[in-house]
Amino acid sequence: MAVGKEILTKIRSVQNTQKITKAMQMVSTSKMRKTQERMRLARPYADKVRLVMHHLSQTQETHGIPLLEEHREVRRAGFILITTDKGLCGGLNANVLKKFLAQVQEYQNQGIETEVVCLGSKGWAACQRIGLNVIGSVTNLGDTPKMEMLLGPLTELFQRYEKHELDVIQLVYSGFVNTMRQEPRMEVLLPIGQTALDDNHSGDYNWDYRYEPSSTAVLEYLVCRYLESVVYQALSDNMASEQAARMVAMKAATDNAGNAIKELRLVYNKSRQAAITTELSEIVAGAAAV
Numbered sequence: 001m002a003v004g005k006e007i008l009t010k011i012r013s014v015q016n017t018q019k020i021t022k023a024m025q026m027v028s029t030s031k032m033r034k035t036q037e038r039m040r041l042a043r044p045y046a047d048k049v050r051l052v053m054h055h056l057s058q059t060q061e062t063h064g065i066p067l068l069e070e071h072r073e074v075r076r077a078g079f080i081l082i083t084t085d086k087g088l089c090g091g092l093n094a095n096v097l098k099k100f101l102a103q104v105q106e107y108q109n110q111g112i113e114t115e116v117v118c119l120g121s122k123g124w125a126a127c128q129r130i131g132l133n134v135i136g137s138v139t140n141l142g143d144t145p146k147m148e149m150l151l152g153p154l155t156e157l158f159q160r161y162e163k164h165e166l167d168v169i170q171l172v173y174s175g176f177v178n179t180m181r182q183e184p185r186m187e188v189l190l191p192i193g194q195t196a197l198d199d200n201h202s203g204d205y206n207w208d209y210r211y212e213p214s215s216t217a218v219l220e221y222l223v224c225r226y227l228e229s230v231v232y233q234a235l236s237d238n239m240a241s242e243q244a245a246r247m248v249a250m251k252a253a254t255d256n257a258g259n260a261i262k263e264l265r266l267v268y269n270k271s272r273q274a275a276i277t278t279e280l281s282e283i284v285a286g287a288a289a290v
Helices: 002-059 091-111 121-130 146-160 193-198 215-289
Strands: 076-082 113-119 134-140 168-178 181-190
Touching: 002 113, 002 215, 076 091, 076 121, 076 146, 076 215, 091 113, 091 121, 091 168, 091 181, 091 215, 113 121, 121 134, 121 215, 134 146, 134 181, 146 168, 168 215
Parallel strands: 076 113, 076 168, 113 134
Antiparallel strands: 168 181
């Protein structure tokens, strides 16, 4: 029965693993609801900032704000790469990194230098492995990220764009579609472009606000708040995607553990039945010999 004992040890080991994956699945389910709620709450602020920016951009053609300028030639590109701090969430990070690295490779083939700001330890580790120029990173964001943690690296990146040290900034993250589907997304954050401002705000205005101290000063302030809100919204999407992907992955692991336990029990019962049959045969043969 040495084989039987080994099988029982494997069964207990798989059962312990199944308990862990089941617990992680339940935790991810609870966290997913909270991250989805946070994601929905972040949208109204971003939409309102975009509405006021759209109005201001119509009322004043020549604003002279560096962040709204479009550079003619792309010589250096910046990325904001959003990944998770932890693993066990299926192919979520792998899909984002695949899309990100494909774009980096395309820029390198064109002779365009790249700089990266990493939000999340998985992206930071990947960039370190392949030797990309990481100018800022934020890890251990937790379940409720604070905007104050992101301001340092983001401000550095935006200032480089203002000084024409960067000509384009792209945002890479996992977009939350539904519980079963998360897709890697890449968006051009800077230059902002009229398309971003025109989203859901088409039409001309026949009225105007009075701004203090001036519409240019208000627009310059709102541009920074708008960019920060877009990044925070992407981070919220990525966190909701992380919990959904982890929930699905842990459910699959729990189901696979259950199937493995059934198969091991079947093997154990067969080996036990064979051992009992052999012992009975030996007893009958011995009795017949007597």
